[in-house]
Amino acid sequence: LLREELAELQSQAQRTEVARGRLERRNSDLLGKVDSHRKQLEQKEADYSHLSSQLQARDGQVKRCEDGKVRAGGRRGVPVPC
Numbered sequence: 001l002l003r004e005e006l007a008e009l010q011s012q013a014q015r016t017e018v019a020r021g022r023l024e025r026r027n028s029d030l031l032g033k034v035d036s037h038r039k040q041l042e043q044k045e046a047d048y049s050h051l052s053s054q055l056q057a058r059d060g061q062v063k064r065c066e067d068g069k070v071r072a073g074g075r076r077g078v079p080v081p082c
Helices: 002-076
Strands: none
């Protein structure tokens, strides 16, 4: 009876170790994916920030151009190309 219990416990310990190995590999894979996704997100945030800065600069150019058209157009009556 004790030998049967010992054999069962050893079998259970072996299955536990196999399961632990699978979980550790899965955890490692997931951590790698998290790192990859974090880097992608950081790149997208950097791209967004760059595009936002470009858009703000473009908006400033448009405003200056429109302001110049109003001033020039009021003096000469001719629109100024931007």
